Amino acid sequence: MSTEQLLDQAGRRVVDLEIEGMTCASCVGRVERKLGKLDGVEATVNLPLESARVTVPAAITDAEITATVAAAGYKATIRPARDTRAAEPTAPPAGDGVAPGSAAARLRPRLFVAAALTVPVFAISMIPALQFPNWGWVAAALALPVVAWAAWPFHRAAAANARHGASTMDTLVSIGVIAAYAFSVGQLLADPRLTEHPAMEGPGSGSLYFEVASVVTTFLLLGRYLEAGAKRRAGDALRALLSLGAKDATVLRHGREEKVPAGQLLVGDLMVVRPGEKIATDGVVLDGSSAVDASLVTGESVPVEVGPDSQVIGATINTSGRLLVRATRVGSETTLAQMGRLVSAAQTGKAPIARLADRISAVFVPVVLAVAALTFGAWFLAAGPAAGPDGVRAAFTAAVAVLVIACPCALGLATPVGLLTGTGRGAQLGILIKGPQVLEDTRTVDTILLDKTGTVTTGRLAVDGIQGFGAYGEAEVLSLAGAVENASEHPIARAIAASALSAGPRDGGSGSLPAVVDFRSAPGGGVQGTVRGRLVTAGRLGWLEQNGIAPTAGQLEVLDAAERSGATAIWLAVDGKPAGIISLRDTLKPGSAAAISRLRSLGLRPILVTGDNAAVAAQVAAAVGIAPEDVFAGVLPEGKVEAVRKLQSGGATVAMAGDGVNDAAALAQADLGIAMGSGTDVAIEAADLTVMGSDLGQVAQAIELSRRTLATIKTNLFWAFFYNAVGIPVAALGLLNPMIAGAAMAASSVLVVANSLRLRSFGK
Structure with missing residues (x-):
C-alpha cells in the first residue's frame, strides 16, 4: 500500500516520514510548526521513533513535505507503508546489543575517543601531583579532539539550527563546550606562564576549563549512547510483532503441493499447514482439525481448537493436525499488518x-x-x-x-x-491501543458496559433441551428445526442445525438434513420455509405471532419455565400450529467472573447489556457477580447506544466492551470503546482499545x-x-x-x- 492509498475521512493523504537530526523536544516543536505552516497540513512528530505522521491535502507533494522539513534544519525521507508480505525477522544485533548503522553504533566511536582522552585531561587538571611543566598546553591538545570531533554532532545540529534562526538543546551544549575550551585557550595565550610550573598554586591554573569541556562532552555522549540503545529496546516489541509472519507457505495448486514465499500468496490460495508450522496468512479452514497456538498474536496461552469453517490468523502456529486453509487476506490486509499499523499509529x-x-x-x-x-x-x-x-x-x-x-x-x-x-x-500481550489519547480516557472511566454474547459468554449456543407438543417427538422437532435453520447464518440457527446433524443420519439415512424451499428470514425474528411439503416456522414468540400462530396457555408455561432457567427458547411451528420448543444455552467464558472482580478492583462499575430476555440476563449476571440492577436485557442494537447515552447523561464516564457489528455504534458512542479481537472488523475499527484474544480478563489487563x-x-x-x-x-x-x-x-x-x-x- 502506498502513502497515496492511506486517506483520512476528508480525503487527505497520510504520509509517514523518517526524520534525521532531532535531539530534543525543541526540535520536535520546530518540525511541527514548520509543517503546520503549509496550508491544510497537520503533523505529529515522535522523537524516540525519529518519525512523523503528516496529514496533507492531495495537492501537496512529497517533495514539498521533505523540503519543508529540510528548511527547518533536518533531513526527511518518505517511509514506505509496511507490508507484512515482505516482513522477515530482524537480524539480532551484534554481541554488544548495538545494531550496525543504528544511532548507538554511530555514537560509539565518538564516545570511546572522548572517554580515552578525557581521563588524562581530567587527571592532570584536577590532581596537582600529576601536573608537569606546561601541562595546560598538553590538556588543550588532548581536549581538542574531544571538543571538535567527539562533540561534532552537537556542533553540527547547533549550526544547522542557527542557520534557520532557531535553537535547541544542542545549541546549549555546543555553546557551553566551545565557551569552556575557548576561554581556557584564551587564558593560556594571555599568560603563557600560567602552567609553566607543575602543581602551581594561585588563581592562574584555576581559570582553565579543559576538563569541563571534555567531561561534559563525554557525559553527554554517554547519555545519548545509553538513550539510543534504550529507545531501540523500547521499540523491540513492535519490530518483533512485525517479524512474526511466516516466510514461506505450502500451497496446493493443480493437485500438487509447492512452496512459495509468503509474499506471493493471493486471496483464494489453498495452503497446507502441517503440525508445527506457522499459518502464513489469515484464512478459513476447509479441511482438517487441530489446536492453533495464537499466543504470539492474541496473548492467550491456551491453544484454540479449529476445524472446517474456523477462521485462523496468520503468524499463529498449528500444533497438531494437518490443515487445509483458504487464504482470505494477504499482505497489508492481514490481522498482523493491521495490528502493526494500529501500534505504530499509537506510538506516533x-x-x-x-x-x-x-x-x-x-x-x-x-x-x-x-x-x-x-x-x-x-x-x-x-x-x-x-x-x-x-x-x-x-x-x-x-x-x-x-x-x-x-x-x-x-x-x-x-x-x-x-x-x-x-x-x-x-x-506482545495482544492489546492494541489505538491512540495516545486513550491513556487519558482509561484514567477517567468509572463504568463499563459489557455485551453478554461473545464478551462475557462464549457466544456459542448449544441445544440444551427439546420439548415436543402433541404428536411431535423430540427427534422430529429437532430434524424439522435443523432443516429450516440450516439455511440461516444466525448463531442460534447454526447451533440448532449443528445439533440436528450430529444427532444422526436424517432423510433416509443420508446424514444430511431435509431440503428447505421458499426460505425467508427476519433479522431478530426467525425463519420460515417448506420442508417435505410442510410449512415450518421457527423463531421467538413475536415471530410466531407475526405469522398468526397462537400458542396455548400450557405451551406458554413450558416457554416460561425454560426462560426462567436461563435458557434461550426457540419455537417450532408446523403448518401454523406449535410443534415444540428448543432450549439453548450460551456458556460462560472461563474467567469471566474473575475478570468482573478485577474490573471492580479498578474502580469500574460493570453493567451487562444483552438482547436476550431478562431471565437469561439475570442468570448470567448472577454467575459472574453483576448486581441485578446493573442488567439491561432485551436491548436491540440501537438500544445499546441509548444505554451508553443514558449512563453518560447520568454523569458516568462509560467504557463499552463488545465484539459484533451490532456493538460498533455503542463502541463509538462510549467514552472508551473496547473491542474483543475475536469480533468483527467494524467493531475493532470503532473501538479505542482492542484485545486480540477472547478472554474478558484481557479487557481488565488492557485498562x-x-x-x-x-x-x-x-x-x-x-x-x-x-x-x-x-x-x-x-x-x-x-x-x-x-x-x-x-x-x-x-x-x-x-x-x-x-x-x-x-x-x-x-x-x-
Missing part, C-alpha cells in the same frame, strides 16, 4: 499530557540562553572590578553550568518513550496497562520538570560545577528511559 501520536511539555519546550532554549547571560552578568557585577580573574571565573562557571544543566532532553523523551514502551508491551503507561509518563514528566526547575536555579547560584551538571543532565535522560522500560515487565 501525541497524548494530551504531552502538550504542556511541547509548549514549554518551544520557548525553553531561548529562555535558558537569556538566563545564562543574566547569570554571567549578575556574577560579574556582584564581584566587581576588584575581583579580577576570580570574578570572571566564577561568572563563567555559573553561566556554563546553567547552559549544561538546562538541556531539555528528559522533557522531550518523557512522553514518547513511555508511550512507545507501553504500546509495544501491549502488542491496567493503559493506566500504568499513563502513570509512567506522568512520573517521567514530573522528574523532567523537577530536574530543570531545581537544576537551573542551583547552577545560576554558582552551586553546581559544569562537570556535575553534564553528568546530571545525561543521567536525567537515561533515568526517564529506564523508568519507561519498566513497562516491559508488565504482566509477567
Whole structure:
C-alpha cells in the first residue's frame, strides 16, 4: 500500500516520514510548526521513533513535505507503508546489543575517543601531583579532539539550527563546550606562564576549563549512547510483532503441493499447514482439525481448537493436525499488518499530557540562553572590578553550568518513550491501543458496559433441551428445526442445525438434513420455509405471532419455565400450529467472573447489556457477580447506544466492551470503546482499545496497562520538570560545577528511559 492509498475521512493523504537530526523536544516543536505552516497540513512528530505522521491535502507533494522539513534544519525521507508480505525477522544485533548503522553504533566511536582522552585531561587538571611543566598546553591538545570531533554532532545540529534562526538543546551544549575550551585557550595565550610550573598554586591554573569541556562532552555522549540503545529496546516489541509472519507457505495448486514465499500468496490460495508450522496468512479452514497456538498474536496461552469453517490468523502456529486453509487476506490486509499499523499509529501520536511539555519546550532554549547571560552578568557585577580573574571565573562557571544543566532532553523523551514502551508491551500481550489519547480516557472511566454474547459468554449456543407438543417427538422437532435453520447464518440457527446433524443420519439415512424451499428470514425474528411439503416456522414468540400462530396457555408455561432457567427458547411451528420448543444455552467464558472482580478492583462499575430476555440476563449476571440492577436485557442494537447515552447523561464516564457489528455504534458512542479481537472488523475499527484474544480478563489487563503507561509518563514528566526547575536555579547560584551538571543532565535522560522500560515487565 502506498502513502497515496492511506486517506483520512476528508480525503487527505497520510504520509509517514523518517526524520534525521532531532535531539530534543525543541526540535520536535520546530518540525511541527514548520509543517503546520503549509496550508491544510497537520503533523505529529515522535522523537524516540525519529518519525512523523503528516496529514496533507492531495495537492501537496512529497517533495514539498521533505523540503519543508529540510528548511527547518533536518533531513526527511518518505517511509514506505509496511507490508507484512515482505516482513522477515530482524537480524539480532551484534554481541554488544548495538545494531550496525543504528544511532548507538554511530555514537560509539565518538564516545570511546572522548572517554580515552578525557581521563588524562581530567587527571592532570584536577590532581596537582600529576601536573608537569606546561601541562595546560598538553590538556588543550588532548581536549581538542574531544571538543571538535567527539562533540561534532552537537556542533553540527547547533549550526544547522542557527542557520534557520532557531535553537535547541544542542545549541546549549555546543555553546557551553566551545565557551569552556575557548576561554581556557584564551587564558593560556594571555599568560603563557600560567602552567609553566607543575602543581602551581594561585588563581592562574584555576581559570582553565579543559576538563569541563571534555567531561561534559563525554557525559553527554554517554547519555545519548545509553538513550539510543534504550529507545531501540523500547521499540523491540513492535519490530518483533512485525517479524512474526511466516516466510514461506505450502500451497496446493493443480493437485500438487509447492512452496512459495509468503509474499506471493493471493486471496483464494489453498495452503497446507502441517503440525508445527506457522499459518502464513489469515484464512478459513476447509479441511482438517487441530489446536492453533495464537499466543504470539492474541496473548492467550491456551491453544484454540479449529476445524472446517474456523477462521485462523496468520503468524499463529498449528500444533497438531494437518490443515487445509483458504487464504482470505494477504499482505497489508492481514490481522498482523493491521495490528502493526494500529501500534505504530499509537506510538506516533501525541497524548494530551504531552502538550504542556511541547509548549514549554518551544520557548525553553531561548529562555535558558537569556538566563545564562543574566547569570554571567549578575556574577560579574556582584564581584566587581576588584575581583579580577576570580570574578570572571566564577561568572563563567555559573553561566556554563546553567547552559549544561538546562538541556531539555528528559522533557522531550518523557512522553514518547513511555508511550512507545507501553504500546509495544501491549502488542506482545495482544492489546492494541489505538491512540495516545486513550491513556487519558482509561484514567477517567468509572463504568463499563459489557455485551453478554461473545464478551462475557462464549457466544456459542448449544441445544440444551427439546420439548415436543402433541404428536411431535423430540427427534422430529429437532430434524424439522435443523432443516429450516440450516439455511440461516444466525448463531442460534447454526447451533440448532449443528445439533440436528450430529444427532444422526436424517432423510433416509443420508446424514444430511431435509431440503428447505421458499426460505425467508427476519433479522431478530426467525425463519420460515417448506420442508417435505410442510410449512415450518421457527423463531421467538413475536415471530410466531407475526405469522398468526397462537400458542396455548400450557405451551406458554413450558416457554416460561425454560426462560426462567436461563435458557434461550426457540419455537417450532408446523403448518401454523406449535410443534415444540428448543432450549439453548450460551456458556460462560472461563474467567469471566474473575475478570468482573478485577474490573471492580479498578474502580469500574460493570453493567451487562444483552438482547436476550431478562431471565437469561439475570442468570448470567448472577454467575459472574453483576448486581441485578446493573442488567439491561432485551436491548436491540440501537438500544445499546441509548444505554451508553443514558449512563453518560447520568454523569458516568462509560467504557463499552463488545465484539459484533451490532456493538460498533455503542463502541463509538462510549467514552472508551473496547473491542474483543475475536469480533468483527467494524467493531475493532470503532473501538479505542482492542484485545486480540477472547478472554474478558484481557479487557481488565488492557485498562491496567493503559493506566500504568499513563502513570509512567506522568512520573517521567514530573522528574523532567523537577530536574530543570531545581537544576537551573542551583547552577545560576554558582552551586553546581559544569562537570556535575553534564553528568546530571545525561543521567536525567537515561533515568526517564529506564523508568519507561519498566513497562516491559508488565504482566509477567
